Amino acid sequence: MILCVFNSILILKTIFMDLFDKLAERPSPLGPFTSEGYGYYTFPKLEGPLGPDMKFNGKDVTVWSINDYLGVGQNEHIRKVDTEASAKYSLSAPMGARLMTGNSDEHEALEQELADFVHKPAGFLLNFGYQGIMSVIHALVDRNDFLIYDELSHACIVDGKQLAMSESSVFKHNDIEGLERQLQRAVARMKPNSSILVITEGVFGMTGDLGKLREIVALKEKYPFRLLVDDAHGFGTLGHDGSGTGTELGCQDGIDVYFGTFAKSVALIGAFIATEPHVVDFLRANVRSQIFAKSLPFPIVVTARERIRLIRENPQWREKLWENTRKLRSGLKELGYNVLPSESPVTPVLTSGSTELCTDIMREMREKHGVFVSGVAYPVVPKGMVLIRLIPMATHTDAHIDKTLRAFEAIKPMVFQKAEVITEQV
Numbered sequence: 001m002i003l004c005v006f007n008s009i010l011i012l013k014t015i016f017m018d019l020f021d022k023l024a025e026r027p028s029p030l031g032p033f034t035s036e037g038y039g040y041y042t043f044p045k046l047e048g049p050l051g052p053d054m055k056f057n058g059k060d061v062t063v064w065s066i067n068d069y070l071g072v073g074q075n076e077h078i079r080k081v082d083t084e085a086s087a088k089y090s091l092s093a094p095m096g097a098r099l100m101t102g103n104s105d106e107h108e109a110l111e112q113e114l115a116d117f118v119h120k121p122a123g124f125l126l127n128f129g130y131q132g133i134m135s136v137i138h139a140l141v142d143r144n145d146f147l148i149y150d151e152l153s154h155a156c157i158v159d160g161k162q163l164a165m166s167e168s169s170v171f172k173h174n175d176i177e178g179l180e181r182q183l184q185r186a187v188a189r190m191k192p193n194s195s196i197l198v199i200t201e202g203v204f205g206m207t208g209d210l211g212k213l214r215e216i217v218a219l220k221e222k223y224p225f226r227l228l229v230d231d232a233h234g235f236g237t238l239g240h241d242g243s244g245t246g247t248e249l250g251c252q253d254g255i256d257v258y259f260g261t262f263a264k265s266v267a268l269i270g271a272f273i274a275t276e277p278h279v280v281d282f283l284r285a286n287v288r289s290q291i292f293a294k295s296l297p298f299p300i301v302v303t304a305r306e307r308i309r310l311i312r313e314n315p316q317w318r319e320k321l322w323e324n325t326r327k328l329r330s331g332l333k334e335l336g337y338n339v340l341p342s343e344s345p346v347t348p349v350l351t352s353g354s355t356e357l358c359t360d361i362m363r364e365m366r367e368k369h370g371v372f373v374s375g376v377a378y379p380v381v382p383k384g385m386v387l388i389r390l391i392p393m394a395t396h397t398d399a400h401i402d403k404t405l406r407a408f409e410a411i412k413p414m415v416f417q418k419a420e421v422i423t424e425q426v
């Protein structure tokens with residue numbers, strides 16, 4: 001009997017592949033970058049105090065790759081608040097999910113302050129942006145509903161769609177006619193209990209262009225749908241008061257579910273939804289990534305409140321961010337670079353070329369010029385394209401910008417020469 005079981009396991013092992021062995025054969029989307037570029041192109045380690053001046057591989061570099069847009073993460077007062085809150089509350093408390101034992105006045109106050117900031121009646125705190133928004137999408141729509149989203153939506157939206165039971169469809173990036181066709185298709189197939197959720201982003205993080213929120217909101221006159229906007233990069237940076245892309249475009253009221261993360265301009269961990277009070281009540285009881293997860297520790301919540309207060313009270317940080325963005329962009333354009341027409345601080349420099357050119361640019365900038373930039377090539381962008389993405393911060397100075405422009409000037413022969421060769425091949 002024992003021999004028989006042993007034999008059958010052996011047979012099964014010859015037929016089926018071990019899961020771990022299979023992983024070795026599964027290509028990573030980053031290809032050879034994953035292992036060969038580890039620690040340099042992928043998973044690089046920036047060291048030293050957060051800011052425009054950090055160390056990479058022991059070398060001083062000017063950093064253009066972190067999303068601390070307003071310099072909040074580098075603020076001395078905030079660092080004091082962080083320390084005091086940790087000493088007062090510990091990093092452990094409160095324990096448990098908010099539904100059970102992890103709720104507090106601080107958490108609820110933060111939710112209301114976030115909602116006030118983005119001009120919505122109620123807020124709902126999320127431990128993480130990525131899991132949070134996935135779970136919110138999952139909670140909002142059911143199998144009778146239709147979910148329609150922009151093709152360039154962040155991975156968390158695409159994964160949220162995978163979790164959702166609804167039917168989903170995608171429209172070409174910012175193609176309002178395409179969205180309208182999808183809406184017509186959904187309306188034609190709706191049952192009496194069907195609803196439609198449209199999802200897009202405020203700022204598209206790779207290219208920096210804005211979602212066509214005004215045009216999408218205008219479609220509400222013709223079609224019955226609710227709009228969810230992921231405003232990860234717009235929150236804190238756009239709008240006269242920093243309340244995001246909807247305010248910038250004059251249509252914040254038309255956004256039914258506003259999503260912001262702390263991962264960018266708040267320089268923290270956590271995220272939130274702002275919407276109508278009864279929807280927040282529903283989310284509290286239905287967003288599984290919150291219901292079944294420990295709540296954010298007190299120090300995070302306390303510092304988030306203080307950071308939001310500072311962002312609201314210091315519009316000059318936003319002005320400086322934009323001043324730096326303008327200087328950097330005009331300098332790059334004067335040098336002949338193709339800076340994509342971004343409407344946010346995200347500054348993408350596009351050139352044609354191979355993955356090799358992309359890595360050459362990053363290495364040359366870091367090693368020879370002490371400038372840390374990040375680049376993306378295929379498969380993140382189409383084959384033959386290289387995108388160097390710079391993230392200005394309010395804490396960059398003219399000296400940082402000048403140094404960076406000098407570096408871009410110095411690498412021009414390499415970039416343009418190789419770009420031409422590639423262009424001919426493509």
Ligand SMILES: Cc1ncc(COP(=O)(O)O)c(C=O)c1O
Nearest residue numbers: 128129130154205232261263271
């Ligand atoms: C557009 C967008 N949405 C969502 C997220 C996820 O947010 P978090 O980092 O808070 O998980 C990110 C990345 O931070 C993002 O860029």
